[in-house]
Amino acid sequence: MTAVSLPAARTRVWVGWPLLVLLAGSLVVMTLLAAGSGQLAVPPDEVLGSFLHGIGLDLGPMPSHPQGDSALWAVRFPRVGLAVVVGACLAVAGAMLQGVFGNPLAEPAVVGVSSGAAVGACAVIVGGVSVLGNWTIAAAAFFGGLVTTVLVYALARSGGRTEVVTLVLTGIAVNAVAFGIIAFLTFVADPGAREQIVFWQLGSLNGATGPAVGAVLPLAVAGMVIAALVARRLDLLALGEGPARHLGVNVERLRLVVVLAVAMLVGSGVAFAGIVGFVGLVVPHLIRMIAGPAHGPLLAASALGGALVLVSADLLARTAVENAELPLGMLTSLVGGPFFFWLLRRTRSRHGGWA
Amino acid sequence: MIGLRRPRVPEPHEPGAVLAEAAGADVARGPRRVLHGVSLTVAAGEVVAVVGPNGAGKSTTVGLLSGDLPAAAGTVTVAGRPVRAWRPAELAMRRAVLPQWTTVAFPFTVTQVVAMGRAPWAGTALADDETAVAEAMAATEVTGFAARTFGTLSGGERARVALARVLAQRAPLLLLDEPTAALDLRHQDLVMHVATAHARAGGAVLAVLHDLNLAAAHADRVAVIADGRLVACGEPRSVLTPDLLTEVYHREIEVVPHPRTGAPLVLP
Known part of the structure; x- marks a missing residue:
């Protein structure tokens, strides 16, 4: 009888934990490499030394270059830190959206939540509002993301489920309106704000500063905590709303909480980095292929995987072309777009139509 | 998302205790009443089969007892409390629902x-x-x-x-909506034996069935629903009569006793 539960147990023990450890290890290595790369190169051991000294541990060598330490703390660490936060947020938000829509094609940028958050942030920049100080842009992005998430959710669902066609078409409509508003804001903005907005549409970590990371971190952490709390209930939602309710899930409340968490995560992801597409699609999908669809391991591994992907992509964006920086969102879209298309084709052939 | 108090685990119930009861219940879908004054009990220890033509309101009855659909009139109780007054988690410890499709x-x-x-x-x-x-x-x-x-x-x-x-x-109470629909003969039998075993172990089962012979062979009571009304409810022998079935299904139906068990055999 105990043999029956072995397959599940085996998945947990032999795929889940090693995957998390592998991802966490790769993330640390990649973070050290990324922080050390650029016009002023610092070896990984010195990067680690500088970081440990900075947080009060006298371990490891300090950077040998005279400007090394200050360059790391002023430019590189905020940038890599923002990449970690943004990547983790977008991947977890994608996984949660997919769970709550019961649809593997849901993604913050595809369904328009990212552009909604961008509208919120743009409006604040153009309007010159700063009532909440550092947190103003993050709060506005959260609010924009929240409104859009609720809107997409209400528009794309009928009879308790979301069809692929409806979801994608809703995304097109929401994106169209959002980009229309952003275009208007760009039109009325002064040159400084205009430049900032153009950055957004491309998606970039160029604006990363220590305070920026500090501003999005609380929102990101809150979103992650909620994600961890609802993971098991998202599993039950895979059965549909009725059966989930029969299993004791308060579906209405779960939906509300997930929508809030997605808005927090996407708001954190978009506020200072702009629209970086497809991370929330590609990462959870790959994790699901390796570790299975259970949301506990999926959300945890997506957070690490998303951070890893974005740190790596940003490193590529900074270093691929000499003395120039490629827009990060362009890179992720170039990879993610075809991936999305492949997923779409596969979904169609599997369900024998646009179910 | 964390409940303020721990959910209450079900108390053990007496054999024969009523685990679900609808009393004069109506269900409305929009302006249309799809169930009229349905009164039905499901007690510990019994299998109740719900039969009737397509669209008669069988699945609606399951929805009513499971708490998915509100009663427009009348009352529905599960384990002695109005079904929609239970917290979802507490209700889930008392009744399980098998939907038509998963x-x-x-x-x-x-x-x-x-x-x-x-x-x-x-x-x-x-x-x-x-x-x-x-x-x-x-x-x-x-x-x-x-x-x-x-x-x-x-x-x-x-x-x-x-x-x-x-x-x-x-859960003590099982509400099964067409549990045998996709199954071959052997597995139909398997499912009905599972249901019977659950009842014999002290649980209660309400199962929507299309196959009248399956209902006759395995159910303790049969409830016939037609046009949103409970037409008859009782032992298979007394309910599954040629006259009643002919009227409900709008076609000639014969009923003969099974040569070995004596259970009613329905011949369309």
Whole structure:
């Protein structure tokens, strides 16, 4: 009888934990490499030394270059830190959206939540509002993301489920309106704000500063905590709303909480980095292929995987072309777009139509 | 998302206790009444079969008793309390529902799907998940493909996995909407034996069935629903009569006793 539960147990023990450890290890290595790369190169051991000294541990060598330490703390660490936060947020938000829509094609940028958050942030920049100080842009992005998430959710669902066609078409409509508003804001903005907005549409970590990371971190952490709390209930939602309710899930409340968490995560992801597409699609999908669809391991591994992907992509964006920086969102879209298309084709052939 | 107080685990009930009761219940879908004054009980120890033509209101009856659909008039109680007054988690410890179709959005394995039935008990003293899951899978004969994903199963296999998920929930009251629809003869029999065993062990089962002979052979009572009304309810012998069935199904129907068991055999 105990043999029956072995397959599940085996998945947990032999795929889940090693995957998390592998991802966490790769993330640390990649973070050290990324922080050390650029016009002023610092070896990984010195990067680690500088970081440990900075947080009060006298371990490891300090950077040998005279400007090394200050360059790391002023430019590189905020940038890599923002990449970690943004990547983790977008991947977890994608996984949660997919769970709550019961649809593997849901993604913050595809369904328009990212552009909604961008509208919120743009409006604040153009309007010159700063009532909440550092947190103003993050709060506005959260609010924009929240409104859009609720809107997409209400528009794309009928009879308790979301069809692929409806979801994608809703995304097109929401994106169209959002980009229309952003275009208007760009039109009325002064040159400084205009430049900032153009950055957004491309998606970039160029604006990363220590305070920026500090501003999005609380929102990101809150979103992650909620994600961890609802993971098991998202599993039950895979059965549909009725059966989930029969299993004791308060579906209405779960939906509300997930929508809030997605808005927090996407708001954190978009506020200072702009629209970086497809991370929330590609990462959870790959994790699901390796570790299975259970949301506990999926959300945890997506957070690490998303951070890893974005740190790596940003490193590529900074270093691929000499003395120039490629827009990060362009890179992720170039990879993610075809991936999305492949997923779409596969979904169609599997369900024998646009179910 | 964390409840303010721990959910109340069900008290043991007496044999024959009424676990679900509808009294003069109406159900409205928009302006239309789809159920009129249905009064029906399901007691511990019995299997009640709900039969009737397509669109008569059988699934609506399940929806009414499960708490999915509000009663526009009358009352519905589960375990002695109005069904919609229970918190979802507490209701889930008292009644399990098998829907007509089960779909699973992501590639969960059979074991994972069945284990979802344990969700209401998480954190309680009764969360003996492994045994409940293993027994449910053995009873429905799905252990052989435990590691396969739900999407790769045949219709009959899916139906049995869905039933296993409902059994793993270990609720006293089972509401089964067409549990035998996708199954061959042997597995139809298997499902009805599972239902009977649940009743004999002190549980209560309400099952929507299309096959009148299956109802006659396995149910303690049969409820006939036509045009949104409960037309008759009682022992199979007294309910499944040629006159009543001919009237309800609008066609000539014969009923003869089974040569060996004596149960009514319905011949269309």
